[in-house]
Amino acid sequence: MEDELINIKTTALSFIWEAEDKKSLEETKLQFLGRSGKLTLAMKELPKLPIERRTEVGRLANEIKITIENALEQKQLDLTSEKTSKIKQSIDVTAPGIEPKIGHMHPISQVLHETIEIFKSLGFQVADGPEIETDHYNFEVLNIPKDHPSRDTQQTLFLDTTDTLYSPGEMLLRTQTSNMQGRIMEKTKPPFRVLVPGKVFRYEEVDASHGFEFWQVEGFMVDKNLSMSNLFATLDYFFKQFFGRDTKVKFVCHNFPFVEPGAEAYISCVVCKGKARLPDGQGCSFCKRTGWVEILGAGMIHPNVLRAVGINPDIWSGFAFGTGLSRMATLKFGMDDLRLLTNPDLRILEQF
Amino acid sequence: MLAPLSLIKDYVKITLSEANLAERLTEVGLGVENIKKKEGGSILDLEVTPNRPDWLSIVGVAREIASLENEKLKLPKVKELKKPTKILPLKIKTDYAINPRFTGIIITGVKVGESPDWLKKRLDQIGMRSINNIVDITNFVMYELGNPLHAFDYDKIEGHEMTVGQSLEGELFESVDGISYHLPKGAVVIRDSRKIIDLCGIKGGKNSGTYNDTKTVFIRVPVELPNLIRSTSTKLGLRSDASSIFEKAVDAGVTIFTLKRCVDLILEIAGGEIASDLYDLKAKEFLPWSVKVNLEKIKRYLGFTILDKDVIDILQRLNLQPVIKGGVLETKIPTYRNDLKIDEDIIEEVARLYGYNKIERKLPSGEIPVSRIDYFKDYSLQLKAKEILIAAGFSEIKSYSLVSEVDLDKFGLVGKNVLRVDNPVSREFEYLRPGLKIGLIKGLMENKKFRNDISLFELGKVYRKIDRKAVEEYFLSGISSNLSFAQIKGVLQKLFREFGIKKDPSSMIEIIDNGLFFEINFSEIEEKANTQKIYKSIPKYPPVIEDLSIKVSERVKTEDIIETIKNQNSIIYSVTLIDEFEDSKTFHIIYQDKEKNLTKEEVAVIHEKIVKSLKEKFGATQN
Numbered sequence: 001m002e003d004e005l006i007n008i009k010t011t012a013l014s015f016i017w018e019a020e021d022k023k024s025l026e027e028t029k030l031q032f033l034g035r036s037g038k039l040t041l042a043m044k045e046l047p048k049l050p051i052e053r054r055t056e057v058g059r060l061a062n063e064i065k066i067t068i069e070n071a072l073e074q075k076q077l078d079l080t081s082e083k084t085s086k087i088k089q090s091i092d093v094t095a096p097g098i099e100p101k102i103g104h105m106h107p108i109s110q111v112l113h114e115t116i117e118i119f120k121s122l123g124f125q126v127a128d129g130p131e132i133e134t135d136h137y138n139f140e141v142l143n144i145p146k147d148h149p150s151r152d153t154q155q156t157l158f159l160d161t162t163d164t165l166y167s168p169g170e171m172l173l174r175t176q177t178s179n180m181q182g183r184i185m186e187k188t189k190p191p192f193r194v195l196v197p198g199k200v201f202r203y204e205e206v207d208a209s210h211g212f213e214f215w216q217v218e219g220f221m222v223d224k225n226l227s228m229s230n231l232f233a234t235l236d237y238f239f240k241q242f243f244g245r246d247t248k249v250k251f252v253c254h255n256f257p258f259v260e261p262g263a264e265a266y267i268s269c270v271v272c273k274g275k276a277r278l279p280d281g282q283g284c285s286f287c288k289r290t291g292w293v294e295i296l297g298a299g300m301i302h303p304n305v306l307r308a309v310g311i312n313p314d315i316w317s318g319f320a321f322g323t324g325l326s327r328m329a330t331l332k333f334g335m336d337d338l339r340l341l342t343n344p345d346l347r348i349l350e351q352f
Numbered sequence: 353m354l355a356p357l358s359l360i361k362d363y364v365k366i367t368l369s370e371a372n373l374a375e376r377l378t379e380v381g382l383g384v385e386n387i388k389k390k391e392g393g394s395i396l397d398l399e400v401t402p403n404r405p406d407w408l409s410i411v412g413v414a415r416e417i418a419s420l421e422n423e424k425l426k427l428p429k430v431k432e433l434k435k436p437t438k439i440l441p442l443k444i445k446t447d448y449a450i451n452p453r454f455t456g457i458i459i460t461g462v463k464v465g466e467s468p469d470w471l472k473k474r475l476d477q478i479g480m481r482s483i484n485n486i487v488d489i490t491n492f493v494m495y496e497l498g499n500p501l502h503a504f505d506y507d508k509i510e511g512h513e514m515t516v517g518q519s520l521e522g523e524l525f526e527s528v529d530g531i532s533y534h535l536p537k538g539a540v541v542i543r544d545s546r547k548i549i550d551l552c553g554i555k556g557g558k559n560s561g562t563y564n565d566t567k568t569v570f571i572r573v574p575v576e577l578p579n580l581i582r583s584t585s586t587k588l589g590l591r592s593d594a595s596s597i598f599e600k601a602v603d604a605g606v607t608i609f610t611l612k613r614c615v616d617l618i619l620e621i622a623g624g625e626i627a628s629d630l631y632d633l634k635a636k637e638f639l640p641w642s643v644k645v646n647l648e649k650i651k652r653y654l655g656f657t658i659l660d661k662d663v664i665d666i667l668q669r670l671n672l673q674p675v676i677k678g679g680v681l682e683t684k685i686p687t688y689r690n691d692l693k694i695d696e697d698i699i700e701e702v703a704r705l706y707g708y709n710k711i712e713r714k715l716p717s718g719e720i721p722v723s724r725i726d727y728f729k730d731y732s733l734q735l736k737a738k739e740i741l742i743a744a745g746f747s748e749i750k751s752y753s754l755v756s757e758v759d760l761d762k763f764g765l766v767g768k769n770v771l772r773v774d775n776p777v778s779r780e781f782e783y784l785r786p787g788l789k790i791g792l793i794k795g796l797m798e799n800k801k802f803r804n805d806i807s808l809f810e811l812g813k814v815y816r817k818i819d820r821k822a823v824e825e826y827f828l829s830g831i832s833s834n835l836s837f838a839q840i841k842g843v844l845q846k847l848f849r850e851f852g853i854k855k856d857p858s859s860m861i862e863i864i865d866n867g868l869f870f871e872i873n874f875s876e877i878e879e880k881a882n883t884q885k886i887y888k889s890i891p892k893y894p895p896v897i898e899d900l901s902i903k904v905s906e907r908v909k910t911e912d913i914i915e916t917i918k919n920q921n922s923i924i925y926s927v928t929l930i931d932e933f934e935d936s937k938t939f940h941i942i943y944q945d946k947e948k949n950l951t952k953e954e955v956a957v958i959h960e961k962i963v964k965s966l967k968e969k970f971g972a973t974q975n
Contacts, residue, residue, distance in 0.1 A: 101745045101805075102742055102743050102744075102745060103741065103742040103743075103744070103745050103746040103747040103748065103807065103809075104742065104747040104748065105738055105739075105742055105748050106747075106748035106749060106750050108750050109735075109738060109748055109750075112731075113731065113735050116731050122715070123720030123721070125724070125725045125728055126728070126729055126730075126731055127725055127726070127727035127728055127729055128727060128729035128731075129727045130822075130824055131753070131813060131815075131824060132771070132784075132815065132822040132824060147578070147579040147582045147583050147586070147599075148402075149402035149578075149582060149596075149599050149600050150402045152402075157773050157774075157775060157776070157777075158773065158774045158775055159771055159772065159773060159774060159784075159822070160771070160772040160773070160774050163768070163817060163820060164817060164820050164821065164822065165820045165821060168774075171822060173773070180727065183726070183727060184725055184726050184727055187726040188723075188725045188726045189723070190721075191718065191719075191721045192721050192723075192725050193720070193721060194725055196727075197731075199753060199812075199813070201753075201754075203775060203777055204777070205777070206777070212754070212777045212781060213752050213753060213754060221716065223716065223718050223721075224718070225652055225718075226716060227652060227653055227654060227655025227656075227714075228653060228654055228655055228703060228708070228711055229654065229655025229656060229711050229712055229713060229714045230655055230714060230715065230716040232708070232711060232713045233713035233714050233715045233716075234715060234716065236713050237715060250708075250709050251708040251709060252378050252379045252380075252381065252383070252708060253379065253380050253381030253700065253703070253704035253708060254381055254383070254401065255381065255401035255402065255403040255404070255691075260694075260696040260697060260699075260700055261653075261696065261699055261700030261703050261704070262700070263708060288386075300653065300696065302696070303694065303696060317652075317653070341750060342750055342751060342752055344749040344751065344791070344794065344795030344798050344799065344808060345798060345799065346747060346799050346802075346803070346806065346808075347802065349747045349748070349749065350747065
């Protein structure tokens, strides 16, 4: 009996030793430890032994079983790591990775959603409104009556009103997202903080920095005791979040009919980092060697606008700002031509 | 506006360096766009906002610099008008409702000729052409002081009478530069006894201009009404240096000073003598006006406590004669500052001279308003849709909303519901797109030149005329040259599921020449979207999974087979098609009982039921 057991052990261990893969190892396991395996069968014979020998042979059988199990387990591990290292040897790890085929978000969308996120963190709610607009909301309510010289800077595209409820000249394509100031303010009770992104249209010749269609974002806030200090801080916060913490922001006086006082914001040039010179010593052409780029118009909402929408300017004050999302995108990504934004060439789109 | 520094220095002392001056001017609102270096010195290229027509003159610019530098402005010295020795007749009739002030004088015995070099040089520096000494002087004085003026040839004023009135529709007028205009109704004009001789505030008439044979001139310095000038100049598409000042409101208080300056220069350069009394027809005296502002409001608007003495100092520099009485600041506005009318205007004056960038920046401190604004939109839905498409391999494009008739025609989109622009920038951009197909197909074709795997999408507005109203809606469309129908359908299924919408996208996908195209009304999706997700506990018992292969006619719709399988028992948790080839299909079926472990026997019964029903319904046989 003992001889038979030792024989089983030797054979099993040599089989395990020689096993080349998991399958043959599994077979070996069945052959010896399976339900009708050699060791299992031998162990079934134990009760037939005389009582005085049963304990001793039983202990031996158990030891052999443990030895075989351990050997199987060890071989199992060896086979696994051998396989891994074999696979590793067959892979050229220096070959480039295969990237998943995912698409690309348009730069305007990236800028749009990022801008929304930043202003949301300041408590702004986002709105959307019509691009086909009336003279009233696009101009009149914003303190820009007909024959106001500032209309020159916003040449307007008018829609053919045939088969519509409107008379000629009444339907136009909004020239600015500021059209939403009147629409929202006349219906929403202050205080409020609003952000309105969207497309605008101008009658304008197309070149690298002008288009007849582009994207803007408008923001306005009405509350008690709002100040220029609040306006400047809000924009300063936004630009630092958007363009990076090192961005410098400065304001100059400017005139827009729907704000008073009015301002324009400049940020330190994104290309030369405000140094006006490039690392090679050349002057920076992006900012015309000034170190600054103009980016946004803003101001305290004109009391005429507040009155026109039924808000008492003696109780409430507000600020408003507007900028080109298109311009923000070109600045953020260092693009030198607005027309790149409407170009569907994937060689451009895949860069973002 | 071009302002040579050398010339400005005649009117104010400048201590700032060129660069600092440019920066300070820009900061106070007079934007220096560029400094041009020319022989004779630097020239500032200034951006003048419509509220500050006074900056359209060299004295106006010098005055701004004087307030920055805290220096005195040096106005040109003018002589008192001499009593005329003889008086030439001239009858003037005006209407104050359309011409609030009409100042003028006759000078006779002038010798029209070339301008002296200094004058020619100055005009050249600011980009003006020299014509003759009289015209050059009027142009220079306008540029110097900011009030436009015009010289008439007195002898060509028939009947020696001038009447200010308004034009009739279509009246003919030939301007001094020889161009004929059909005037719109209501243009302000001057007529002599027979004809129109001046299109007021815009252009003088050819029939009464100053030429080499002119002996006697009448100089007119008017105040015109901004809206009348602008309306005529817009209708005619005719702008001039004069009209761009008048349409923004001229300084009504200095017509006599301007006239005196002009007379001095004419007498000096062209000779002659005054031959009339001073004409000064006006509705009223044009005097400084008062604007009051609460000091507390200035501080509240700025957002910090500016010292009263700083406010006073700033306003004094601007010649606004500030006086404080019991917390209220009173100012006297000079006639060249027509833009200062309300207290907010004064606050801007204080802020801009104080320096916007010296104001400490403090974020608004109040509570964040939470009630929903009107026109609210949740942009996260758009972002989610974009992200799904991008994950599926689509890249986003942005195309123009304006398209051409040719394109509409080519893509079968012409129709009565398309909106048209009356004054398009070109025929290429005449219509508002009723769908997103044009931009996407163009995008596909553009990229075909370089590659074959193209998947593009756009999420943007489309515009249609519905019930005589303009309707704008967001559409989500895509195009692909490499994805299969099933792949695109899958993307849309996924999209709908993420938005909690039950919809079959099959009919939204269209087979086109170079691939597949889909279009979804995204505004409808946004309206119905339910993106809330609620956790459902996972099954406690293991599922039984099996793959069922059948042979069935290819005409049988997969969707019908799946439905039939699912209908056999409620424990069939999901059925998916995992393989298909010709007439054989393999379905992956998951059986899941929520209450207990499934036995082989139970599943076998359902399995048989499935096989039987597929055979009966579709003649399917098991593989």
